Amino acid sequence: MGSGQTFFEELGNENISGVAYKNLNLKKKIIAWFANVGNATITDLSKELNASSPKVTNLLTELAQEGLIQDYGKIDSVSGRRPNLYGLTPDAGFFIGVEVQKYHINLGLLDFKRNLVTFKGKVPYTLENSPASLDALCSIIQEFMGELPVSKQKILGVGLNLTGRINYATGYSYSFFYFNEEPLSKVIESRLGVRTFLENDSRAMAYGEFCCGIVNTEKNVLYINLDHGIGMGVMINGQLYYGKSGFSGEFGHIPFFDNELICHCGKKGCLETEASGIALLRNFGEKLREGVSSVIVTQHGIKPEEITLEDIVHAANNDDMLAIELIAEVGEKLGKGIAMLINLFNPEMVILGGCMATTGDYIRLPVKNAINRYSLSLVNNDTQLAFSRLGEKAGIIGACLLVRNKLLALA
Structure with a gap:
């Protein structure tokens, strides 16, 4: 029998103990299996949980009464009675x-x-x-x-x-x-x-991409977020890596350049100062002030001080030479940084995501060239360079x- 509380009420109950506590843990394991592996039969769950079929049946009944799981019908079986398949209720x-x-x-x-x-x-x-x-x-x-x-x-x-x-x-x-x-x-x-x-x-x-995007069987993956700044998510041995205080992945704040550009973090020379969307915007504005033309100004009539990162990305994807050239410069510097990461992590895959990644080969080719130039060939040969599949939904x-x-x- 149930404890009188719903599954979610039991989750929030810190005083739950005894049989109710054991049952709650078994229910969580059942839901975890459905969530991470897929639908299963009572026999499958019994083996996975090391619990009896009657026990699993009772727990499934309680979860079904709450509307958390449902019976998806019988599955094909070579012999004997066809077992029922259970799984999560989507809503x-x-x-x-x-x-x-x-x-x-x-x-x-x-x-x-x-x-x-x-x-x-x-x-x-x-x-x-x-x-x-x-x-x-x-x-x-x-x-x-x-x-x-x-x-x-x-x-x-x-x-x-x-x-x-x-x-x-x-x-x-x-x-x-x-x-x-x-x-x-x-x-x-x-x-x-x-x-x-x-x-x-x-x-x-990164986690969205690891679970539902371009990642398949890869267990060691780096996700680089190319937007106004540069962020990174790290998956090591199939697990999202946080570090001691949850601050891992500050790739953009590696002191990469010997320059006098102050990063928004307050320090000088960070990778973000020359290889980010912020740097791209700054360089674009400087070129316009020097008299270089762009369709953003000549055709779309956008004032230089009102140009956004999305405007530059859109211009590059519509063959604007200034945008393409400056994205290539950013990509070369970014690729040098990624080469360092590849030497350090030896990942199976590096994923490029975020706004600048939507320029496709305009960013990928200079990044790839820099990776080939600056990372060890024995190391980078095993690393795929891919784009986010989920895009803005990741x-x-x-x-x-x-x-x-x-x-x-x-x-």
Whole structure:
């Protein structure tokens, strides 16, 4: 018999013990199997959990009564009675992913079976380290929640991706909105009324790509987020790598250049100062002031001071020579940095994602040339250079899956 509490109520009950505690752990393992492996029979689950068939049957019945799992019917069998196949109910629960970019927000709703039910991209927003910017962020999320086709009771958690230093374990953001003694995750959670978790944006993108994107059997993968800054997510032996305080992957802040350019982190010579979207914007503006022409100005009439990174990427993809040349320069410097990573990690795959990655070969070829020039050939021969398959949805999917893992202890 059940404990009288729902599965999710039991998850939040710190005083649960005895038989109820054992049953809860078995239920979590059942859901983890369905979530990470797929549908299964009672016999499969009994072997996996080292539990009796009657025990597994009782637990499945309780989960089914709550609407968390369902019977998907009988499967083909060579002999004997055909067993029933069980799996997660897609609409048993949902997760919201929120990706905060410099000038817009992406939001999405993921169901229990990793289906992206709703996606709302490029909602106008300006990320600033101010209480007003935090208020605007919460308002956008609340508006999105109000438009969803599911009840708030079925939204199990919100995953919020921010750039900079995020301690995912404590919920603190040290780069943005560090105004309160309590963690930012708790501040936002109190406003939304839904469990909220923070994650670094590049790491969430990486996780989305690892789970649902271009990664197949690879276990050691680097994801490079090429946007205004440069971020990185690291997968080692199939697991997302955080480091001691959750700050791993600060690839953009390696002191790579001997220059006087001050990075937004406050130090000089970071890789971001010459190999990022910020550097591309700065170089583009300098060339325009020197009299070099671009279709962004001549055809689209955009003032030089109003040009965005997306404008330059769009121009490159439409054969603007200035944009192409400057992206190649950034790609060469970036590739030298990636060559260093390849020498260090010897990864199976390096994934290029983010805004600048959408320029395709304009960024890939100079990066690849630099990798060949600066990394050890015996090492880079085993490394694939790939593009993100999920694109702007990678961070949303990653955020939702990370929340699902944390809430249901599936990781």
